[in-house]
Amino acid sequence: MSTLEKLSEYVEHGKGKEARALTQKLLGDNISANKIVQEGIIKGLDAIGEKFAAFEAFVPELMVAAMAATEALEVLRPKMTHGTLHKTLGTVVIGTVEGDVHDVGKNIVAMMLEGGGFNVVDLGVDVPLAKFLKEVKYHEAQILALSALYTPTRLAMRDIIEALKKEGLRDKISVMIGGAPIDQDFCNLIGADGYAPDAPQAVKLARSLLA
Amino acid sequence: MKDDPIYKDRRYRINELREKNEKMTSRERTLKAINFEEPDRIPIDNWMVPEIKKRCMAYWGCENEEELLAFLGVDVRDNYGPSYVGQEFKKFDDGTVADLWGVRRKIVTYGKGTPHEGTFKEVAWSPLEHMTSVEEINAYKAWPTPDWWDYSKVKAECAYWHPEYFVLNKGDRLDRTAQLKPMMYLRGIQQTFIDLAVNPDIVECIRDHVVNYFLEYNPKVFGAGGDEIDMFMMGDDMGGQRGPLISVDMWRKYFRDAFKKYCDIAHRYGLKVMYHTCGDVYQLIPDFIENGLDCLQSLQPQATNMDIKRLKQEFGKDLSFQGGMDIQQVLPLGTPEDVKKMVQYAAENAKRGGGYIFGTSHNIQADTAMENVVALFEAYHEYGVY
Numbered sequence: 001m002s003t004l005e006k007l008s009e010y011v012e013h014g015k016g017k018e019a020r021a022l023t024q025k026l027l028g029d030n031i032s033a034n035k036i037v038q039e040g041i042i043k044g045l046d047a048i049g050e051k052f053a054a055f056e057a058f059v060p061e062l063m064v065a066a067m068a069a070t071e072a073l074e075v076l077r078p079k080m081t082h083g084t085l086h087k088t089l090g091t092v093v094i095g096t097v098e099g100d101v102h103d104v105g106k107n108i109v110a111m112m113l114e115g116g117g118f119n120v121v122d123l124g125v126d127v128p129l130a131k132f133l134k135e136v137k138y139h140e141a142q143i144l145a146l147s148a149l150y151t152p153t154r155l156a157m158r159d160i161i162e163a164l165k166k167e168g169l170r171d172k173i174s175v176m177i178g179g180a181p182i183d184q185d186f187c188n189l190i191g192a193d194g195y196a197p198d199a200p201q202a203v204k205l206a207r208s209l210l211a
Numbered sequence: 212m213k214d215d216p217i218y219k220d221r222r223y224r225i226n227e228l229r230e231k232n233e234k235m236t237s238r239e240r241t242l243k244a245i246n247f248e249e250p251d252r253i254p255i256d257n258w259m260v261p262e263i264k265k266r267c268m269a270y271w272g273c274e275n276e277e278e279l280l281a282f283l284g285v286d287v288r289d290n291y292g293p294s295y296v297g298q299e300f301k302k303f304d305d306g307t308v309a310d311l312w313g314v315r316r317k318i319v320t321y322g323k324g325t326p327h328e329g330t331f332k333e334v335a336w337s338p339l340e341h342m343t344s345v346e347e348i349n350a351y352k353a354w355p356t357p358d359w360w361d362y363s364k365v366k367a368e369c370a371y372w373h374p375e376y377f378v379l380n381k382g383d384r385l386d387r388t389a390q391l392k393p394m395m396y397l398r399g400i401q402q403t404f405i406d407l408a409v410n411p412d413i414v415e416c417i418r419d420h421v422v423n424y425f426l427e428y429n430p431k432v433f434g435a436g437g438d439e440i441d442m443f444m445m446g447d448d449m450g451g452q453r454g455p456l457i458s459v460d461m462w463r464k465y466f467r468d469a470f471k472k473y474c475d476i477a478h479r480y481g482l483k484v485m486y487h488t489c490g491d492v493y494q495l496i497p498d499f500i501e502n503g504l505d506c507l508q509s510l511q512p513q514a515t516n517m518d519i520k521r522l523k524q525e526f527g528k529d530l531s532f533q534g535g536m537d538i539q540q541v542l543p544l545g546t547p548e549d550v551k552k553m554v555q556y557a558a559e560n561a562k563r564g565g566g567y568i569f570g571t572s573h574n575i576q577a578d579t580a581m582e583n584v585v586a587l588f589e590a591y592h593e594y595g596v597y
Contacts, residue, residue: 014408014409055454055458055494057458058454058455058456058457058458058461059404059456059457060405060407060408060461061408063401063404063408064405064408064409067405098321098323099320099321099322100319101333103401104400104401104404126319150321150331150576151538151539151543151576152321152322152327152329152543152576152577153322155325155327155578156321156322180451180490180539181513181539181540183513183540185544186540186544189544197452
């Protein structure tokens with residue numbers, strides 16, 4: 001098994017410490033950050049995503065895999081911010097909408113997007129509408145990802161999309177939404193660009209929105 | 212009840228249907244249903260956020276909640292168990308308040324300035340979150356004890372509803388008999404999922420503290436309540452929107468034994484067991500039945516695999532159900548006609564042979580229009596009749 005394959009296995013099985021150490025070693029062996037992300041980290045996350053879809057893995061396993069990917073990325077980050085070795089797929093601003101403090105699903109999505117090659121700006125929970133607008137502009141984000149757990153709080157998503165329209169930003173950004181009470185009907189109702197039922201599918205959706 | 216003609220008009224339909232359909236008390240009706248016999252109509256349970264309760268009282272002209280439930284024909288009355296007499300729950304400068312477990316909560320407002328504005332109490336601080344060893348967790352100073360409760364009024368509080376109503380001992384949301392939920396509150400949800408994946412010792416340690424507490428507490432509650440409790444309810448959230456949050460193997464490894472013990476204790480006191488979980492738990496239902504569950508609530512139709520027709524066909528001989536009314540899409544976003552169809556569908560597919568109680572998949576939320584709440588209760592009485 002190649003060292004990159006080993007890394008993808010560590011990520012898939014949520015072995016953060018091992019993933020971090022191996023990433024360090026790969027960098028030492030002059031493997032590019034880009035290659036480490038593509039052939040190690042993303043591959044591992046895609047593998048756990050497939051198991052999750054097939055009910056062979058559940059939230060705990062998905063969570064630790066996403067965290068292992070984050071640990072490996074920590075090692076790569078200094079290389080990536082220089083911009084020459086690794087190009088991100090795009091910038092995603094993500095957060096849980098105002099009035100809602102649930103972050104577990106959102107955190108897994110954020111970690112998997114980052115592991116999946118996106119630059120992720122996580123605004124946390126209970127994020128006011130104005131803050132989403134400000135951060136989207138500041139980071140020139142391509143995607144805005146919104147999360148909510150409750151039905152009354154999800155209505156804030158509609159307000160954010162309306163505000164993006166008013167600001168003339170709607171055409172410049174894709175809005176993806178998720179959380180327990182979100183489905184395709186609600187996505188259509190408020191005019192978002194896509195909805196994903198879980199984190200692995202959110203990564204696929206983000207990729208397709210920028211394709 | 213307020214007498215103005217406007218309220219009488221609004222109450223007319225429900226009163227008319229009830230007069231026509233009802234031939235027994237709420238208690239008789241619900242006991243029949245959970246014992247797989249057909250009563251006069253499907254019993255009704257009710258979960259609402261306080262904002263909706265208030266709107267309902269205003270709409271139908273009820274002076275208080277008791278009047279509202281009596282008018283709506285709600286058959287189940289909740290008993291919250293003994294009275295807390297332990298140390299006063301500490302209030303902190305940041306506005307958070309500690310609960311039984313030492314978990315701190317804050318009030319979060321949603322929908323500010325909109326018609327659906329409301330509040331939820333959310334966990335703000337989990338005391339065990341940053342602990343790294345079993346020793347540290349065992350040394351936690353605030354593990355609760357059943358001695359912090361006064362059980363002397365349980366019997367009278369339950370008896371207050373008898374013989375008319377069916378009394379469900381359910382605790383409140385924060386001290387309801389459970390395993391995973393208190394663990395998540397104490398440790399944080401994210402850390403709990405991590406523990407489940409990689410820290411089995413910590414999972415078992417916290418679980419044992421929680422389980423041992425309830426194994427001691429519940430017999431005291433049931434003993435105190437005597438014959439005045441009709442059913443026991445426990446609850447945990449094991450399901451997500453598209454499947455169980457954890458694998459069946461993991462459930463068996465960590466949660467099966469205490470689930471069975473909780474059921475066994477209630478059965479020893481002659482009580483049937485209702486179990487609340489959100490989400491899709493289809494894969495776990497055979498295990499629930501095998502380990503003693505009598506009634507699964509509150510079926511969430513938008514969750515994958517939780518269609519009431521299928522559940523009734525596959526498990527309806529061994530398990531009764533409560534729920535099935537969707538609060539995620541139909542009630543907040545649908546029309547009164549959609550609401551009626553939903554009630555009709557559940558009634559037609561779940562009522563045969565008893566074993567079904569009407570209920571919403573969780574609290575009716577503040578984003579639900581009053582016309583849909585009206586449609587829901589009118590439809591309960593229209594389609595629930597046997």
